[in-house]
Amino acid sequence: MADNRKNPESQFSAQLDGQLSETESAALDALLDNDPATRAKMDALRYANDLGRQQFEAMLKEPVSLDLVRSIKTASEPRRVVQLPETPLDKVKVRIKPTLATVVASSLLMFGLGAGAGYMFGARPSMTTFADLAGDPGKAWLDDVTSHYRLFSRQSRHLVELPANESAHIVEWLMATTGVSFRIPDLTEDGLEFIGARLYSAGGRPVGQLVYRNSESEVIAISFAKSMAPSDTEMREVIRDDIGLVTWQGLQASYVLTGPSSDAFLDTLAAKVARII
CATH class of the missing domain: 3.30.200.100 (MucB/RseB, C-terminal domain)
Structure with a gap:
């Protein structure tokens, strides 16, 4: 609980992704119920996360060029992946705890990329036939x-x-x-x-x-x-x-x-x- 109060932003993203344990989630919920400022930060993160996901889903619905579709259908088989032997680094567990600012910036970047791609698809002239x-x-x-x-x-x-x-x-x-x-x-x-x-x-x-x-x-x-x-x-x-x-x-x-x-x-x-x- 003390860790959450000290830096609750580090667990916001994990809670949105359903990665917290029941104990951790209950502790964070209690903190949000009693701390309006922290709850406001969580709401901002949730909004940015939803906005980025909506923009990405909208980009996936853009029409695909038939030339691209044909290229995908006629593509050659992928090369086999060579499995490298394990190294000591494979056994090292690293957990990166993003801050609220990092997550919001990433969501806004996704929003910009989605909007830009949508503009390019929407503004392109009809293809010459x-x-x-x-x-x-x-x-x-x-x-x-x-x-x-x-x-x-x-x-x-x-x-x-x-x-x-x-x-x-x-x-x-x-x-x-x-x-x-x-x-x-x-x-x-x-x-x-x-x-x-x-x-x-x-x-x-x-x-x-x-x-x-x-x-x-x-x-x-x-x-x-x-x-x-x-x-x-x-x-x-x-x-x-x-x-x-x-x-x-x-x-x-x-x-x-x-x-x-x-x-x-x-x-x-x-x-x-x-x-x-």
């Missing part, structure tokens, strides 16, 4: 698909126009409107639930859209329209801010698989859809 470089006539089509996804994917009660239990009518409706023959892919094994369908316009033509949702309630959509892109069957990956798109050209239609840019498997999923639809 293959369509921008080549003057692709399908650029307007991709712009419209992206805008539509950004709008409708945030809906909840009005996510689709026809629900999944009307699959037969969905096929009849979209085939008659778009002129594209298709099948509704079963992507249950990929963790996707078919929700239903929508109809909208992109590039001046009617577009059919099949809507799926994953276990995290993120929307994955398949859009298709009569050929409005060049006759290039190669799959292309495009990123528009936080939205990832995989495009390809079939025999009779243009297709786009749309989802969050942080999804590392959009290309794999698109390849499967192309074989089924």
